[in-house]
Amino acid sequence: MSEKFEIRREVVVPGTPEQIWAAISAETAGWMFPSPLEIPADGSSPDSPIIATWEPPRELAIHMQGPDGWFNNLEYVVEARDESTAVVRYVHAGVFAEDWDNQYDGASKHTDFYLHSLGQYVRYFAGKPVTYVSAEGPESSSSPQAMGTLRSALGITSGTAVGDATSVEVPGIGTVDAIVDYINDWFIGLRTEDALLRFYGRNAFGGTVDAAHHLFAEGADGGSATTAWQAWLDGVFA
Missing domain, CATH: 3.30.530.20 (START domain)
Incomplete structure (x- = not known):
C-alpha cells in the first residue's frame, strides 16, 4: 500500500539568489546529479510539463505525476539573507509504495547531504563547467x-x-x-x-x-x- 511523505528543510547557502537559482535549475550536475531538463540558453522556462513554477531567481517547483495517485514534487524557495548568503526553503513530497520507514529515512538523510553539497558547490565552484x-x-x-x-x-x-x-x-x-x-x-x-x-x-x-x-x-x-x-x-x- 502506497503512503505519502514530505521532507522539509531550510538551509543557509553562501551565495546570491542568482547563483543558487542557477545551481538548482541548470547546474544540478555540480552538486547532485544531472537534471533531465533542458534549460534554454536565455534562462527561460524549459518546455516541460513537469515545471509547475518558474520564477527566477526566487521559486522553482517541479511536479511529476503518475498513475494510481503517484506523484513526486520538488520545490525550492530562495530568499536573500544578506549580500553573501541566502535562505533556501526546500520541500520534497511524494509517495513511497513499500518499505515506507526505510525509504523515508534514506530520502531524508540524502536530502541533508545534497543540500550541503549545494552549499559547497555555490561557495567554491559556482558556474564552472562540470x-x-x-x-x-x-x-x-x-x-x-x-x-x-x-x-x-x-x-x-x-x-x-x-x-x-x-x-x-x-x-x-x-x-x-x-x-x-x-x-x-x-x-x-x-x-x-x-x-x-x-x-x-x-x-x-x-x-x-x-x-x-x-x-x-x-x-x-x-x-x-x-x-x-x-x-x-x-x-x-x-
Whole structure:
C-alpha cells in the first residue's frame, strides 16, 4: 500500500539568489546529479510539463505525476539573507509504495547531504563547467561494516572531523588530496581544489556503497575518471 511523505528543510547557502537559482535549475550536475531538463540558453522556462513554477531567481517547483495517485514534487524557495548568503526553503513530497520507514529515512538523510553539497558547490565552484561521474559499489559493499571499510580506504579515522585533510591513491588518477567537508555514519564528502567527491553509504538503506563525483578541472575526462573510481571502489570491497 502506497503512503505519502514530505521532507522539509531550510538551509543557509553562501551565495546570491542568482547563483543558487542557477545551481538548482541548470547546474544540478555540480552538486547532485544531472537534471533531465533542458534549460534554454536565455534562462527561460524549459518546455516541460513537469515545471509547475518558474520564477527566477526566487521559486522553482517541479511536479511529476503518475498513475494510481503517484506523484513526486520538488520545490525550492530562495530568499536573500544578506549580500553573501541566502535562505533556501526546500520541500520534497511524494509517495513511497513499500518499505515506507526505510525509504523515508534514506530520502531524508540524502536530502541533508545534497543540500550541503549545494552549499559547497555555490561557495567554491559556482558556474564552472562540470563533469559528473558515478560508480556503484559491488555486492560486498552492502554489508553493515562497509562504511568502516570505506573510511579506512579514504584515510579517515574515528577522530577525523570536518575540515581535516586526507589523501587517497586512486590508480589511473594518482594521489587525491582533499579536505573532509561532510562526514557521518551514512555519507562522506571530500573537497579538492577542482572536485567535490561524494560517497553514499546506501548499504544502510538496502543498497551498496556508491560514489558520485563532480569534477571541475578543465578538460576532465569523464570516461577515464569513471573507470578509475569504479576500479578503486571494486578494489576497496574485493
